[in-house]
Amino acid sequence: xxxxxxxxxxxxxxxxxxxxxxxxxxxxxxxxxxxxxxxxxxxxxxxxxxxxxxxxxxxxxxxxxxxxxxxxxxxxxxxxxxxxxxxxxxxxxxxxxxxxxxxxxxxxxxxxxxxxxxxxxx
Amino acid sequence: xxxxxxxxxxxxxxxxxxxxxxxxxxxxxxxxxxxxxxxxxxxxxxxxxxxxxxxxxxxxxxxxxxxxxxxxxxxxxxxxxxxxxxxxxxxxxxxxxxxxxxxxxxxxxxxxxxxxxxxxxxxxxxxxxxxxxxxxxxxxxxxxxxxxxxxxxxxxxxxxxxxxxxxxxxxxxxxxxxxxxxxxxxxxxxxxxxxxxxxxxxxxxxxxxxxxxxxxxxxxxxxxxxxxxxxxxxxxxxxxxxxxxxxxxxxxxxxx
Numbered sequence: 395x396x397x398x399x400x401x402x403x404x405x406x407x408x409x410x411x412x413x414x415x416x417x418x419x420x421x422x423x424x425x426x427x428x429x430x431x432x433x434x435x436x437x438x439x440x441x442x443x444x445x446x447x448x449x450x451x452x453x454x455x456x457x458x459x460x461x462x463x464x465x466x467x468x469x470x471x472x473x474x475x476x477x478x479x480x481x482x483x484x485x486x487x488x489x490x491x492x493x494x495x496x497x498x499x500x501x502x503x504x505x506x507x508x509x510x511x512x513x514x515x516x
Numbered sequence: 517x518x519x520x521x522x523x524x525x526x527x528x529x530x531x532x533x534x535x536x537x538x539x540x541x542x543x544x545x546x547x548x549x550x551x552x553x554x555x556x557x558x559x560x561x562x563x564x565x566x567x568x569x570x571x572x573x574x575x576x577x578x579x580x581x582x583x584x585x586x587x588x589x590x591x592x593x594x595x596x597x598x599x600x601x602x603x604x605x606x607x608x609x610x611x612x613x614x615x616x617x618x619x620x621x622x623x624x625x626x627x628x629x630x631x632x633x634x635x636x637x638x639x640x641x642x643x644x645x646x647x648x649x650x651x652x653x654x655x656x657x658x659x660x661x662x663x664x665x666x667x668x669x670x671x672x673x674x675x676x677x678x679x680x681x682x683x684x685x686x687x688x689x690x691x692x693x694x695x696x697x698x699x700x701x702x703x704x705x706x707x708x709x710x711x712x713x714x715x716x717x718x719x720x721x722x723x724x725x726x727x728x729x730x731x732x733x734x735x736x737x738x739x740x741x742x743x744x745x746x747x748x749x750x751x752x753x754x755x756x757x758x759x760x761x762x763x764x765x766x767x768x769x770x771x772x
Contacts, residue, residue: 476592483599490570490606497613504620511624515631 422471428478429466432459435485439492447495448488455484547581547594553601554578566611567604574600655696659771662688666769674711676722686727689769690734693741702742703727704768708761709748721745727767 436455444452462477554574557563563571574597581593665685672679693699705720724743732738753760 473588476588480592480595480599483596483603487599487603487606490603490610494606494610494613497610497617501613501617501620504617504624508620508624508627511627511631515627 422475424466424471425462425475425478426466428475428482429459429462432462432478432481432485435482435489439485439488442489442492443496444485444488444492446492448491451484451488451491455481455488458484541584541587541590543582544587544591544594546591546598547578550581550594550598550601551578553598557601557605560605560608562612563604563608566608570600570604570607574604651696655692655699655771658688658692658695662692663769665689666767669767671723671765674719676719676726678726683730686730687734689727690731690736693731693736700740700742700772701731702744702770702772704750704770705743705745706750706752706764706766706768707748708764709751709755710761713747713749717745717747717749719745720747724767 432455436452436459439448439452439455458477458481462474462481465471465477466474554571557574558571577593577597577600581590581597584590584593662685665688667685669683669685670679671677689701693701703724705722705724707716707720709716711719721743722745724745728738728741728743731741748755748764751760751764752766753763755761755764
């Protein structure tokens with residue numbers, strides 16, 4: 395049926411197609427939704443005053459979002475997806491940290507107010 | 517021919533290497549650190565209580581990191597897992613602070629309530645004291661009037677009968693006993709030294725009893741009035757003169 399040379403070139407072709415196929419299989423769509431989600435999470439973190447209570451985390455989330463966008467523009471969608479998820483998690487942390495900071499501030503204000511009242515009553 | 521054989525061998529070899537490489541994907545330090553952070557947080561009762569859901573989320577992420585197919589995915593999942601652990605710790609801290617604040621508010625409210633009632637109590641005590649002082653002043657004014665009036669009480673000599681028109685003091689005393697129901701009064705009867713001591717003692721007792729009876733008839737309850745006859749034993753003036761003897765015939769009143 396086929397000559398040995400033909401067989402060899404078929405194998406080469408299959409190998410090439412296989413390689414391309416495997417890359418394509420790994421390849422994913424641009425993670426636009428994940429990036430939008432990261433953006434929204436950063437936005438809500440800002441809304442709960444994360445700029446003040448979790449500045450470092452908020453900046454890191456913004457940095458990762460920026461990197462995710464660049465990766466997507468470069469066509470590296472997998473990297474973009476990873477970074478978008480990291481940005482979201484980091485922004486969530488900023489949010490939690492801001493809530494914790496605010497709750498802690500309220501607690502210590504309440505404690506001060508109680509101490510003041512106690513000393514007034516003595 | 518020969519090259520083909522080599523190629524045939526090389527391709528499976530590469531695939532095998534890749535497969536083995538995947539299976540032996542080493543945990544990076546960041547994943548070990550994240551797992552360590554997770555186990556610390558998972559043992560914190562406050563995190564268990566207030567952030568169990570976030571803790572579970574972090575656990576899931578770290579488990580998927582272990583089975584990640586690429587080093588990049590593993591590192592990324594380790595990062596996210598670590599961040600989620602930190603989120604859980606912060607969420608727990610926030611809830612703990614909120615609880616503490618709630619307790620502090622309750623404490624403060626209780627303190628305010630106690631302080632308010634103490635203030636009220638103090639104000640009440642003060643106004644009671646003022647009221648009492650006023651009452652005392654009024655009472656002593658009334659007592660002074662009664663003493664003056666009793667100074668004018670005269671009995672018909674040798675009897676326990678009042679000289680007509682001399683009952684003003686008794687009326688005042690009856691009013692006073694009505695107005696100050698906590699007061700008690702002691703009536704002490706005295707005579708001059710005319711006549712025998714025993715007769716005088718009886719007479720002074722009869723006179724004190726007479727006033728007591730009048731008071732009772734005007735509504736004072738008997739247990740609030742003591743009547744004692746001292747006879748001639750406690751003169752306040754000389755029995756040698758008419759004026760002196762008149763002074764000695766008297767009813768003394770003391771209030772308690």
